[in-house]
Amino acid sequence: MQQALYHPEHGYYSSGRCAIGRHGDYFTNVSVGPLFGQLLAAQLAEIWGRLGNPDKFVVVEQGAHHGEFARDVLESARKQWPNFFAALRYRIVEPFSILQDRQSQTLQSLADKVEWYDSIEALGPFIGVHFSNELLDAMPVRLIAGGTEKLVDCDGKNFVFVEKPLRESGKFNQAALDWVENVAAKLDRGYVVTVDYGRAQSRSQVTVQVRARHRHLDSPFDWIGYADITAHVNWTSIAQCAETHGLRLVGFTDQHHFLTGIISEIGGGGSPKLSADDWGKSPLSDSPKSKRELQTLLHPEMLGRTFQVLALAKKVDPAAPVVGFKFARDPHQTLGV
Ligand SMILES: C[S@@+](CC[C@H](N)C(=O)[O-])C[C@H]1O[C@@H](n2cnc3c(N)ncnc32)[C@H](O)[C@@H]1O
Numbered sequence: 464m465q466q467a468l469y470h471p472e473h474g475y476y477s478s479g480r481c482a483i484g485r486h487g488d489y490f491t492n493v494s495v496g497p498l499f500g501q502l503l504a505a506q507l508a509e510i511w512g513r514l515g516n517p518d519k520f521v522v523v524e525q526g527a528h529h530g531e532f533a534r535d536v537l538e539s540a541r542k543q544w545p546n547f548f549a550a551l552r553y554r555i556v557e558p559f560s561i562l563q564d565r566q567s568q569t570l571q572s573l574a575d576k577v578e579w580y581d582s583i584e585a586l587g588p589f590i591g592v593h594f595s596n597e598l599l600d601a602m603p604v605r606l607i608a609g610g611t612e613k614l615v616d617c618d619g620k621n622f623v624f625v626e627k628p629l630r631e632s633g634k635f636n637q638a639a640l641d642w643v644e645n646v647a648a649k650l651d652r653g654y655v656v657t658v659d660y661g662r663a664q665s666r667s668q669v670t671v672q673v674r675a676r677h678r679h680l681d682s683p684f685d686w687i688g689y690a691d692i693t694a695h696v697n698w699t700s701i702a703q704c705a706e707t708h709g710l711r712l713v714g715f716t717d718q719h720h721f722l723t724g725i726i727s728e729i730g731g732g733g734s735p736k737l738s739a740d741d742w743g744k745s746p747l748s749d750s751p752k753s754k755r756e757l758q759t760l761l762h763p764e765m766l767g768r769t770f771q772v773l774a775l776a777k778k779v780d781p782a783a784p785v786v787g788f789k790f791a792r793d794p795h796q797t798l799g800v
Pocket residue numbers: 476477483491492493494525526527528556557558595596597598601602
């Protein structure tokens with residue numbers, strides 16, 4: 464997975480070949496249209512208020528693809544919440560120069576708001592939010608079962624799996640766990656919000672999913688470097704790891720409930736942390752396009768239940784949940800943490 468996705472020259476992501484959207488390999492929330500970023504901008508604005516409207520509020524995004532989510536958030540903030548926009552600083556963590564170039568093209572008109580970093584380690588401590596959409600499912604996993612591990616070998620002609628006794632230590636999703644630890648170390652005060660598809664406590668064996676041109680392929684050895692390879696996120700292990708590194712689990716729900724929470728507050732025009740004037744401006748419109756986007760994001764049989772949202776926090780008032788989680792159940796109970 465590491466090589467197939469991230470080999471400097473041939474990797475699916477690092478080569479810039481990854482294509483998302485109708486004419487690409489798969490859809491994401493971001494590729495549905497600008498509404499996802501617009502709704503998340505409302506959530507970010509509410510968090511800004513919750514943190515006491517700091518003069519400098521940093522949003523770090525990792526896995527920003529071509530910068531569409533960043534553009535949707537920044538444009539929405541500029542239009543709807545000028546004071547929040549003035550405080551907003553956007554940082555994209557992007558290791559691949561080809562993607563950095565595409566992101567900077569998308570964000571040309573917002574260039575003074577955005578900075579790029581090659582890795583989380585290169586970031587300074589920040590107050591604000593670390594956001595990601597479908598980042599964790601793209602992190603390499605190990606196929607561990609019991610005392611054995613499936614490794615990749617070559618039989619002279621083709622790649623094949625070979626089962627070997629487990630030798631190296633580490634968890635099946637060690638890359639994702641290391642990521643949580645790194646983010647926790649950089650977040651001074653605020654939230655980590657990550658959206659992805661996964662399961663709570665995962666009892667079953669890890670399976671990888673291979674997708675290209677909106678089709679599922681049978682094997683990760685098909686179309687290497689031209690297909691996406693992902694694995695379900697094990698939310699419980701991410702939350703547990705976060706809690707041992709100074710973050711608190713403050714929210715977990717499916718995307719349907721998360722977005723409904725945000726929308727209900729926008730519609731109601733009131734939030735304890737933002738003035739009614741600030742909060743009441745809704746990105747929702749009556750246009751057929753906007754309605755279609757909303758349905759795709761919310762509908763339980765479309766993306767509404769496929770995706771879940773996890774929120775972790777540091778040094779924030781634990782009293783009330785952020786708006787996206789107002790309809791969510793207790794995250795500790797849901798995740799068994
Ligand atoms: C499935 S794509 C999601 C793209 C985008 N967030 C969206 O929703 O359309 C996963 C992205 O995560 C990026 N990624 C994976 N590991 C990363 C890391 N350690 N740092 C930054 N980006 C990473 C990949 O390069 C890829 O662009």
